[in-house]
Amino acid sequence: MEQGEQLPVQTFRVTRADLVRYAGASGDFNPIHWSERTARAVGLPGVIAHGMYTMALAGRAVAGWAGAADAVLDLGVRFTRPVPVPDDDTGTEVEVSAVVTGVSDGRAELELTATCQGQKVLGQARAVVRTG
C-alpha cells in the first residue's frame, strides 16, 4: 500500500436472510432488523441492516485489501444512514472503497467510504492495518 493509493471497490450483497443469520450469530435480535412491522412503527422505511453488519462488511473489505485475516489493528466508523434491505431475493448492495492516507512502520492508515444506493452509510470511517 502506498500513500494516496485508491483501493479497489468491494461490493457486498445484503439480503434479509443475511440479517437473520447475523442476528443469530451476534446475539442482536432487535426486531427492526427482521420485522417490517416493528421497523415501520419506529419510523424507518422498513427493515434495516444491523449497523454492526455493515461495519463487519467494512472489516472484510479492509482485511481483503491488507491480504490477511489478522491485519486489522484499528477499525472505527460512524453510522450515518441506515441500510434498508428489501424483502426480495436480491436485497441491496453495500460498496466499500478506501484511500491510503498514511504509511509508516509496517502500518497503513485507510480512510473508508461505504455507500448503499449511492448514499454514504458510514462516516469518519478509518482503519489501521499491519502491512508487514
Added chain:
Amino acid sequence: MPLNRAYVGRQLPPTPPYLVGREKIREFAAAIGADDPAHHDPAAARALGYPDVVAPPTFPVVPAGAASVQLRTDPELGLDYSRVVHGDQRFGYTRPVVAGDELVSTVTVEEITERGGHEFITTRVDLTTAAGEPVVTVWNKLVVRGEGR
C-alpha cells in the same frame, strides 16, 4: 428522562471470563461472509502463528455487548432504549481474538454529552485475558434521540 451524568467515569466490575469458542468464531465469520481460512481452519490459523482460529475484527462486539447489558438496563442510568440509535463504533487491537481466549470485559462510561436536543453516551469496554493482558478495546457511542425528533 435525561441520562444520569453521575455515571460519567463509572466503571463496572470486570465480568466473568467469556470463553471464545471455535464454532462461535466460525458461525460469526460465516454470517458476515468472511471465508478466509484463518477464521475457519485451525491449521490455517496456526500457519499464521495463532493457537486456533482467528476472529473477524468486529467479533468482540459479542462479548462487549453482553458485558454492557447490565449498564444499559440499569434504571438509574435512564437510557430509553426505544430512542437509541447506534452512533459510533471502534475496535482498537493489541492482538487478534482467537478461539480459546477467555476474555474479561471491563465497562467504563467515558462520556455523556448533549447536542441539538440529542444525548450521546460513549462507553469503553476493555477486553483482557484473565491475567489482565490487553487484547482489544471496544468503544461504542449511542445516540438517544430527543423527544419529538
